[in-house]
Amino acid sequence: MGEIQREPMSTWDKEEEEEAHAQVDIWRFICGFVEMAVIKCAIQLGIAEAIESHGSPMTLSELSSTLGCDHSYLYRIMRFLVNRRVFKTIPIKHDSLGYAQTPLSRCLMRNGEHSMASLILLESSPIMLAPWHSLSARVLVNGNSSFEKVHGEDVWKFAAENLDHSNLINEAMACDAKFVVPAIIEGCSEAFDGVNTLVDVGGGNGTTSRILAKVFPWIQLINFDLPHVIDAAPKCNGVEQIAGDMFQSVPKADAAFIKWVLHDWSDEECIQILKKCREAIPKGNGKVIIVEAVIEKGGGKHDKLNDIGLLLDMVMMAHTNLGKERTLKEWDYVIKMAGFSAYTVKAINAVQSVILAFS
Numbered sequence: 001m002g003e004i005q006r007e008p009m010s011t012w013d014k015e016e017e018e019e020a021h022a023q024v025d026i027w028r029f030i031c032g033f034v035e036m037a038v039i040k041c042a043i044q045l046g047i048a049e050a051i052e053s054h055g056s057p058m059t060l061s062e063l064s065s066t067l068g069c070d071h072s073y074l075y076r077i078m079r080f081l082v083n084r085r086v087f088k089t090i091p092i093k094h095d096s097l098g099y100a101q102t103p104l105s106r107c108l109m110r111n112g113e114h115s116m117a118s119l120i121l122l123e124s125s126p127i128m129l130a131p132w133h134s135l136s137a138r139v140l141v142n143g144n145s146s147f148e149k150v151h152g153e154d155v156w157k158f159a160a161e162n163l164d165h166s167n168l169i170n171e172a173m174a175c176d177a178k179f180v181v182p183a184i185i186e187g188c189s190e191a192f193d194g195v196n197t198l199v200d201v202g203g204g205n206g207t208t209s210r211i212l213a214k215v216f217p218w219i220q221l222i223n224f225d226l227p228h229v230i231d232a233a234p235k236c237n238g239v240e241q242i243a244g245d246m247f248q249s250v251p252k253a254d255a256a257f258i259k260w261v262l263h264d265w266s267d268e269e270c271i272q273i274l275k276k277c278r279e280a281i282p283k284g285n286g287k288v289i290i291v292e293a294v295i296e297k298g299g300g301k302h303d304k305l306n307d308i309g310l311l312l313d314m315v316m317m318a319h320t321n322l323g324k325e326r327t328l329k330e331w332d333y334v335i336k337m338a339g340f341s342a343y344t345v346k347a348i349n350a351v352q353s354v355i356l357a358f359s
Helices: 011-030 032-045 047-054 060-067 071-083 117-123 126-139 146-151 155-161 163-187 207-215 227-232 267-280 303-319 328-337
Strands: 088-092 096-100 197-201 220-225 239-243 255-259 287-292 342-347 353-358
Touching: 011 032, 032 047, 032 071, 032 117, 047 060, 047 071, 060 071, 117 126, 117 163, 126 146, 126 303, 146 155, 146 303, 155 163, 163 207, 163 227, 163 255, 163 287, 197 207, 197 267, 207 220, 207 239, 207 255, 220 227, 227 239, 255 267, 267 287, 267 328, 287 328, 328 342, 328 353
Parallel strands: 197 220, 197 255, 220 239, 255 287
Antiparallel strands: 088 096, 287 353, 342 353
């Protein structure tokens, strides 16, 4: 049999195809907020918890009754979430469909093992949404911080004066820690070789330290953060809570661990923080374990994770004064300027990579 002959696509055909895609894609931007808002709605209603507690798929009637929701409105919410593969439907008795959990829906459970609920609630809060409306002013020459423009002070001063928001930030960072710390242990366990004492710089409520304490019980752990953060951090055996300012000094340890902190700051501020970390570790055999995204150019097998990194870079632009996600070249600059003799970079199964900087 002969092959079907096809004419190569003309420039005109390509332009028509691009136009057709544009007419669909533009609606993703028009309705871009919808997904976040519906996911937040699902968290607030406790849909995932209800199905999980039930122990088996739930009919719409069962779910409506359990949650106290209007039958027709809940149906439309669930139809949307099933279409987005957040939940799934499976046949149950009497030829009806039941709503069932997926790995993604379990991320919406506030107390789930892999919960990302607090991170979603943080980013969808009115406080964090407001600066996005001033993003264009941030981009202009001599533009001001979007967050400061809206709230009158930077995100950290605001959090120190609004403890509910501070706690939400730390709960959100704890969500990430529950994902990324196990990924570090699995994919870069050598980071903890020879470490007997470790300080988690900007450790929030101590989730990272608590996870590490269970896996490495011989390591003496220090959770280090600002006083108002440490005051709210739960106590844990094997973890010492120390309050302070990382721009002034960092507690002494064999290794400093710093996750999702440096992207909040400018290059100059990063260098200052890293210098304080370097001063805290032994010269010659100390190390700083940096856990941050590394933006790759040209894509590759980590295209989806790289795209998340680019999204996070926009978050940094909206929510911090001069923070950003960095390329490997940009990380090279701040690490070397902070005085480290060498560093390695290792990808893990997470948005972030592990950068080991050696004194």
